[in-house]
Amino acid sequence: MDGAWVGTWRPHRPRGPIMAQFTSPGPKYSIPGTTGYLVHNPTKTKAPAYTFQRAKPPVTDSCSPGPRYYVQPSITRNGKYVAPAQHMGGLPKITTEVTPGPSDYSTDKANQHLYKCAPAQSMAFRHKAINTNETPGPGTYTLPRLVGPNTAYTHASPCYSMKGKSKHNGFAEDLSKTPGPAAFPKVELDTYKKRAPMYTMGSKSGIGGDKTVKPGPADYCPGKVTLIKPQAPAPTFGLRHSLYTTPLLSLQ
Numbered sequence: 001m002d003g004a005w006v007g008t009w010r011p012h013r014p015r016g017p018i019m020a021q022f023t024s025p026g027p028k029y030s031i032p033g034t035t036g037y038l039v040h041n042p043t044k045t046k047a048p049a050y051t052f053q054r055a056k057p058p059v060t061d062s063c064s065p066g067p068r069y070y071v072q073p074s075i076t077r078n079g080k081y082v083a084p085a086q087h088m089g090g091l092p093k094i095t096t097e098v099t100p101g102p103s104d105y106s107t108d109k110a111n112q113h114l115y116k117c118a119p120a121q122s123m124a125f126r127h128k129a130i131n132t133n134e135t136p137g138p139g140t141y142t143l144p145r146l147v148g149p150n151t152a153y154t155h156a157s158p159c160y161s162m163k164g165k166s167k168h169n170g171f172a173e174d175l176s177k178t179p180g181p182a183a184f185p186k187v188e189l190d191t192y193k194k195r196a197p198m199y200t201m202g203s204k205s206g207i208g209g210d211k212t213v214k215p216g217p218a219d220y221c222p223g224k225v226t227l228i229k230p231q232a233p234a235p236t237f238g239l240r241h242s243l244y245t246t247p248l249l250s251l252q
Contacts, residue, residue, distance in 0.1 A: 196235045197222075 032041040037049040074081045111117070144152035149159050167173060190196075199222065225232050 193238075197233050 032039055034041050034044045037046070040046055072080075146154055147157075149156050201217070
């Protein structure tokens with residue numbers, strides 16, 4: 001639709017939408033900036049960014065209190081400077097004791113050890129008189145015994161000891177209280193006879209790392225001892241000895 005001319009321009013139908021003809025939210029939205037690293041405009045290329053680290057905190061060991069404390073002038077880098085001075089203290093308490101004086105010593109007695117002197121007799125007090133009447137009487141001494149087994153200087157005579165009558169084999173002994181045959185233990189045959197061969201049967205031991213088949217007790221024939229001995233062992237049956245007979249034991 002063509003209208004009247006407005007100067008050199010005549011209004012006509014626009015070919016596309018014009019943003020000025022529409023309302024906008026205003027300055028509510030902001031365009032991201034093109035500087036910096038954070039919140040950068042995504043439509044623009046980022047330049048190389050360099051990070052600046054903040055200053056490190058002071059180390060605890062080297063941290064000083066600062067001007068808060070007053071440092072004495074005597075404090076130097078080598079330590080505290082102290083001028084030479086004498087220590088003044090109170091008089092210690094002295095415990096007074098009674099000590100000997102000059103008059104308590106006698107130097108005359110020491111001259112006999114240093115210089116030669118003439119022989120001198122010492123005078124002492126008379127001893128107490130001894131009472132000669134206090135002599136031991138006859139009952140004070142004891143003569144050695146002459147009778148019995150333990151004499152001092154004489155030969156002892158034969159001594160015979162006498163004791164009470166024993167109840168064994170006496171007239172009042174009760175023979176019914178004697179032990180019977182069952183009271184004595186059974187004497188093993190191997191005590192007074194030659195011991196026969198004995199074979200023990202134990203439990204089967206655990207098989208170790210070798211898994212091969214081992215021979216068992218049934219694989220051996222202990223009766224064939226004539227290969228190494230002239231004759232197989234044979235037990236003998238004899239008469240039972242009396243329990244009251246002393247067995248003959250060798251000292252080997």
